Amino acid sequence: MSIGKSQIRVDAPDKVTGRARYTDDLCDKNALVARILHSTIAHGEVKSIDTSEAEKVPGVVKILTCFDVPHFKFGTAGHPWHLDPGHRDVEDRLLLTSRIRFYGDDVAAVIAENDVAAAQAVRAIKVEYEEFPFVLDPQEAMKDGAPQLHEDFPNNILGHTTIYRGDFDEAIKEDGLIKVEGWYESPTVQHCHIEPPISYAYMEAGKVVVVASTQIPHIVRRITAQALGLPWGSVRLVKPYIGGGFGNKQDALYEPLNAWLTTQVGGRMVKLEIPREDTFFATRVRHAIRFHITSYVRPDGSFAAREFEAFSDQGAYASHGHGIAAKGMGAFPQLYPCDNLKCDAYTVFTNKPVAGAMRGYGIPQAMFAGEAHIEDVAKALGKDPLDYRKQFLMPVGYADSFSRNVNYFDSFRQCIDKGMEQFGFREKQKEYAAQTGDIRRGVGLAVFWYNTGVWPISLESSACRIVMNQDGTVQLQMGETEIGQGADTAFAQMTAATLGIPFEHVHVISAQDTDITPFGTGAYASRQTYMGGFAVRQTAEQMKAKILKHAERMTRMPVSNLDIRDGNIVRTTDNAVQMSLGELATNVLYSMEYSEHIAAESTYQINSNAYSFGCSFAEVEVDIPMCKVKLLRLTNVHDCGTLINPALAEAQVHGGMSMAIGYGLSEKCLFDEKTGRQLNDNLLDYKLCTPVDHPDLTALFVENHEPTSAYGTKALGEPPTCSGAPAIRNAILHATGVAINEAPITPHVLFEEFSQAGLLEKTAKSVPAMAGADR
Amino acid sequence: MAPQHKLVSFTLNGKPTQKMIDVRASLSDMLRNDYSMHSVKEGCEVGECGACTVLIDGETFNSCIYLAVWVEGKDVVTTEGLTGEDGTLSDIQQSFVDEFAVQCGYCTPGFIISAEALLRENKRYTRDELRKMMAGNLCRCTGYENIINAVEKTMEERLEAKAKG
Structure with missing residues (x-):
């Protein structure tokens, strides 16, 4: 029986020798090369484009601008097509655009004989813009009078959904309730797959062939055909090995543009590789979501009523849109059930890079906020955070009427117990109970909610x-x-x-x-x-x-x-x-x-779905005067059903944990308030984890055979990313007594928070030197 | 500017070779385009990610920011050069397979070269030291855990083999 064995990966030998072929390895070395001209304003209109100097660059084959593209609007999200038009993704993109909605929007493309000529020609194109005011914050963008990005979406609201249950207003009148309220901020982050997005396209046998680094070949084929106004069978999409995706490549990125470019040069092969810098601002990012959560809690810890608001930063185009915030909100009433609920999620356009799918799809954001909040509730009640969670988390047997998911096993409590024991959580909690001094340690935990696939929202x-x-x-x-x-x-x-x-x-x-x-x-x-x-x-x-x-x-x-x-x-x-x-x-x-x-x-x-639950335990050391956090240990526990391949499952968890560490401590796309331009669009200034930024990672499993599944298995790809950051946040709270409600928890954030908490008073004189001491 | 070419002679994976090379070309471009060394991956082309790491006279370099013409007279090793003539994987390649240190595989050859460089020192390093020595390579899939495991395992194997003489 091959299930449950740590079989060697079928592709590993080819990948360790260089034999595995990725898109660029397959592309003809004499293919034409395309480069994109991105806008240098955040919001406005292209009035004119002068390509005369660019045309003179030797090696330039063709320059195409926003005034040349076909007018078939298309959506880019990697969702299955829906037969019901009301369930389709928003179609708001053109291959190139004269209406600029973020700094980096796609204005023109150059096709040249080589990369140097293409780059020189892009620099030589002169664009005249009419500039509009722009807005970078979703709550600002919702206000009357804010700059409008899309005509069809008043106040820039792409989506607003609610979950209202019971009688919230009446429930909060109950005597003796304790109110716990917080605002929680999650950052814009980028996928940073090591292979940048790349494709090449050519025509053969009357078809447009696109070879692309994508997670979703059949969907990209459909979107490419829609964008070019072609019958779907006229596009052939080939996907070789790909160098990571994490959701960024669950969008049609530049494959449709690449397909169109080859049709403009007689079907000659055109390669379109997105430089690393452009990958940051011109492909997709994770939605930054700001949360406002209020819980009305009885002294025994039970919830009388809860209120939840989410403001999700969509950036300039719809892409995956409101699905992310909606999924985050959907987890809220399920994780800690409460009869009286008032939940609102908004997804709002801003003049920023487009947010799409990223590993976890709204849940890392929602867990950062939700599990920080639960920690604060437990603290306000004077209850132990682990026991409090175990008491009020989703009970065994809980059934969700929409997804038809059933919490068949007591996965949460089993995972918490296993993690607690192996991590030595109780021992460390005691050891770190009464610390003073500059260097303090703490432990924290957080849980996560997840489900598997997209049924019943979309086709499975x-x-x-x-x-x-x-x-x-x-x-x-x-x-x-x-x-x-x-x-x-x-x-x-x-x-x-x-x-x-x-x-x-x-x-x-x-x-x-x-x-x-x-x-x-x-x-x-x-x-x-x-x-x-x-x-x-x-x-x-x-x-x-x-x-x-x-x-x-x-x-x-x-x-x-x-x-x-x-x-x-x-x-x-x-x-x-x-x-x-x-x-x-x-x-x-x-x-x-x-x-x-x-x-x-x-x-x-498939007409089913399955819950996939687990938790994280973190141990940190905080250097208070230096405002620095060192992560000492991180353990994840997952119930993803039966493990098909335990070693591969463990490896998946490691990778997700690494992303969670960056999310919690270091990763954030920064934008210039004056121009809307991204400030750290490279792998040096954008701080994703290197080997020295982690401790050893521990992945544990509770294997409850999923009864709805063909092989007893369920979601594991994204779940490992979901609970690490709040576990780290809660460990910092345990160490210092300071609740940080903003990720990533960088020295800049800690300096402000520790200052306000009075922890830095005795070292105040050294503050100016320290403020710039971020790694 | 018309491209200028220069004859570059060097040793690639143990074999002497020479070719006319565009003087503007990076070493990674030359290895990929002129020699089909597909293990040399490009992830940033500015020396940040380490996917293009190669050995030049036994030292690791990001080949994307090393001019091709600079390898004149030098000895260059890519991941292809670690595999035996009969296709047998080298010890460190085998460890990456056995320890599940490979996922998407795009950063893998660069990591293997960085590992090979430190393994050739035949010294015992702690895990923290290994992490520091491998910090020039970025991976988004593995959390580095199994990569460090693979390097540590091969390090111990080589030290043991050396002790046995």
Whole structure:
């Protein structure tokens, strides 16, 4: 049985030798090269463009501007198409735009024979703008009279949804309630996959072919066709290995523009690689969300009423839009249920880079705010933060009427107990109880809520193809994509298990080609092992039935007495091996009577979802005069159901934890208030974690077999990113008594907070020197 | 400006070679475009991410900010050069596989080269020291945990082999 084993990744040997081919490795070295001219104002209108100097640059092939593009508006979010127009993504993009909505908007593109010529020509293009006032803060943007980004969205509000339950106004009148209120700020961060977005496009056989680093080939094919006004079958999207995505590549980024550019130069191959700097401001970022949470709590800790407001910074275009804030809000009443609720989530356009999907999709933001708030509630009540959570977290048996998710097992409490014990939480809590001095330590925890995939909001469907070779090995093709998480390996393990063949006998065709690959919506929403699992199981079972039918004829034994085990046809009544699958496949393929190329293909539509829960424990050391936090330990505990591959699962958790550490302590896109320009659009000034910024990371699991799942598994891709930052925040509170409600918790933030708390008084004289001492 | 070319002679993965190279080209561009050394990845092209790390005369360099013409007479090693002629993985490559230190794989060859450089010193380093020595390479997938595990494992293996003589 291949499930539950830490099988070596199917792609690892190729990736450690340089044999694995990524987009740029496949592109013809003599392809034309495109570069984009980005706007140097945050809001306004392009009045004119003078390309005369740029045209003179040797090597320039063609310059195309916002005045040349076709007028098919398209949405970019990597969601399945919806047959109901009311459920489709907002279509607010053009390939290039004269209406500028953020500093870095796409104005023109140069196609040249080489990168140097393209870059020189971009610099030589002169653009005349009419500048409009701009707005960078979502709450400012909502005010009457604020600069308007899109005509169809008054007060810049892209989305506003609510959850109102019970009678909030009446409930807060109850005697003896304690009111706990806070504002919580989460930052704009960027995915920072190490391979920048890249694609190349050419025309062949009457089609536009785009080879791209994307998580969602089938969706990008559809969006590209829509943007160019082409029949969907006229676009072919190929996805080779990709160097990380984390949600940024769950959007159509520049693939539609790239596809159009090749059509403008007679179908010649054009490569469009997005430089690292542009990746920061011109692709997607995580929504910065400001939260306002108020809880009315009884002295026993129970909630009488709760109020929740979220203001989500969408940036300039809709992309994934309100889905992020809505998901964050959706978690709020489920995590700590309360009868009387008033929840409002707003998603608001601002003149900033576009926010889209990023690992966790609103939940890292909501958990930072929500789990900081719960810590403050416990503190206000004088209750232990761990016990308080265990008492009031979602009870076992809780059922959500919308997603139909059921908390079948007591995952939260099991995860907390396991983490508490292995982390030594109680011991450290006591040890650090009464500290004084400049250097103090603390421990904290936070939980997270997650679900799996997008049903019932959107379609969940997955297709799979299995083809048998003459030697009894198989090729596996999925519409779901390998983006580094190990999906290919997990699918190979599932196939081997259901078909009864050795893991090594499954060859996964990793590259996706929408002309060849069965349909799948791709890598997002932590959906693939769960959703893809159904398609694998169904297809492998069909394949097995075909094989056993042939075996019946060849062995004269009934199917009910036969099985496939370890690649052999076995008679189950005495476990006698009848023949190998290789013998069977060769015999069947070359038979003069009943030749068949044994293959199976099927689609499975999934009408379920699954909760995936867990928690983080953090230990920090805070240098109060230096306003610095050192993370000493971080442990995550997850219940993601049955582990298909424990070592790969652990590796996924490490990566998510790393992102959570950056989210909590160092990562933030900074914008110039005077121009709207991003100030730290590079990997030096944007502080994602390096190897020295973490302690060793511990990943633990509670394995409750998910009853709705094909292989007992459920979401793990995004959950590890969700609870690390608030656990760190709560550990800092434990260490210093100071509640920090803004991420990332940098020395700049701590200086302000510690000053206000009076912790820096005795070192006040050294303050000016320290203020600039950020690493 | 018309491109100018220069004959560059150097050793690549143990074999002497020479080619006419655009004097403006970075070493990473030359290795990728003229020699198909696809392990040399470009993630930032300004020396921040380390994905293009190669060995030049045994020292690690970000090849994206090293001019191709500067390798004249030097010895350059990429990840391709660590793999045996018969395709056998080197010890550090095998450790990256066995320790699950690979995810998307884009930063992997650069990390392997940085690891190889420090492993050649045949010294024992603490995990903290290893972290510091590997800090020129960025990874967004792994949290570095399994990468450090892989380097540590190979370090111990090589020290043990050396002790046995």
